[in-house]
Amino acid sequence: MTDHPDVAIVGAGIVGLTLAWRCAQRGLTVAVFHDELPGTSSAAAPGMLSPVSEGDFPDPLLLQFAEDARRRWPGFAAELADGTGLDLGYSTTGILLVAHDSADHDRVSRMYNFRDGSGGVCDPLDARGLRAREPLLAADCVGGGYVTDDHYVDAQRVVAALRVAVRSLGVRIVDRRVRSLDELSAGAVVVAAGAWSGDLLSSPVTPVKGQVVLLHDPSGRQGIRHGIRGVVGGEPVYLADRPGGFTVVAATMEHAGFDAQPTDAGTGSLLRKATALVPTLAHHNVVAATAGLRPDTPDHLPLMGGVPARPGIFACTGHYRHGVLLAPLVADRMTALIVDGVDDIPAAFAPGRFDMAVLTTGSTKEGSSA
Incomplete structure (x- = not known):
């Protein structure tokens, strides 16, 4: 590895590492710059791969992009697991949508209607049908649905496997904070620093905090059989099983800047x-x-592609709550752009839709890279 790699990637979350892996597989020299700051999104992500049951896609184009990404996940997971010998905790048992009461069921039903014609399949279930699939559900859950093709994965295991995969191909992971893109010398520089990308790109990428609780059953009994997207009192909650009697609970959304500390109120709400x-x-x-701090944009769409007025600088951020799901497709499209000059990224994701022509050339705020 030279001091002037073919590609320098700022950010070693799941998106940055998957891109590094794909670029290295194409024979490029790659350096990844990373600072393990509190709130790194991939370190806390619950790992839902569920565009059909996800109720937070603001644009049909993004929904289609997400469904394309989901279809790549089985092959991506198999390739990564086979190449590293590591278990990713990838589950194909499907996702249950669960409404706790009748008002919640109205909200869940509207989600089904939004998905009609999108290419995903959601089978409606009444209360009895839900509990037939998930016996541990409460008796007062009124109904919901089952999405066969929506899956989930242990995002933290995926990141660990990607680190093994990229290092096996000679990718250098540099544990230091990048405060300005002027620090980097490379054929191409990619900003994939999640919520910390905004300063580096002078772009409106902002953090949205999501809290996660990890539970453990000391009895070792059978846990939930599926990933669950539930609605309780009009509010969402996500549950996913982990090996060894663990359960992940997630779904809060808070605009609290770069405060990555969990709160008692957030934990209590999830529980x-x-x-x-x-x-x-x-x-x-x-x-x-x-x-974790999710990277959001004003229109909730990603920033992907070349940065205006800065040849060789690329944005790959703003994936909000969908970074784990989108990572395989994002990496493939960005690799095609960087290596082959083929731009097959939706125009709606173009960085130029925001004023990014003037980039930061001095020091950024403390904690501006991930």
Whole structure:
């Protein structure tokens, strides 16, 4: 590895590492710059791969992009697991949508209607059908649906596997903070620093905090069989099983700047909703409460592509709540652009839709890279 790699990537989350892997597979020399700051999104992501059951796609184009990404996940997961010998915690058991009461069911039903014609399949279930698939659900859950093709993965295991994969191809991971793009010398520089990308790109990328609680059942009994997207009191909650009796609970959304500290209120809200859906979780131990900072943009669409007025500088950020899901497709499209000059990225994701012509050339704020 030289001091002037073919590609320098700022950010070693799941998006940055997947891009580094693909570029290295094409024979490029790659350096990844990373600073393990509190709130790194991939370190806390629950790992839902669920465009059909996800209710937060602001644009049909992004929904289609997400469904294309989901279709790549089985092959991507198999390639990464086979290449590293590591278990990714990839589950294909499907996702259950669960409404706790009748008002919640109205909201879930509207989600189904929004998905009509999108290419995803959601089978409606009544209360009995739900509990036939998930016996641990509370008796008062009124109904929902089952999405066969929506999956989930242990995002933290994926990141660990990607680190092994990129290092095996000679990618250099540099543990230091990048405060200005002027520090980097490379054929192409890609900003994939998540919520910390805004300063480096002079772009409106802002953090949205999401809290996560990890529970453990010391009895070792059978946990939930599926990933669950529930609605309780009009609010969402996500549940996913992990090996060894662990359960991940997630879904808060807070605009709190770069404050990545979990709060008692956030943890309490997640536990209240989780136990309303799966009462046995009330007897599990709280192992950890963490928070991740999702990179959002004003229109909630990603920033992907070349940066105006800066040849060789690329944006790959703003994936909001969908970074884990989108990573394989994002990496393939960005690699094609960087290596082959083929731009097959939706025009709606272009960095030029915001004023990014003037980039930061001096020091950025403390904690501006991930």
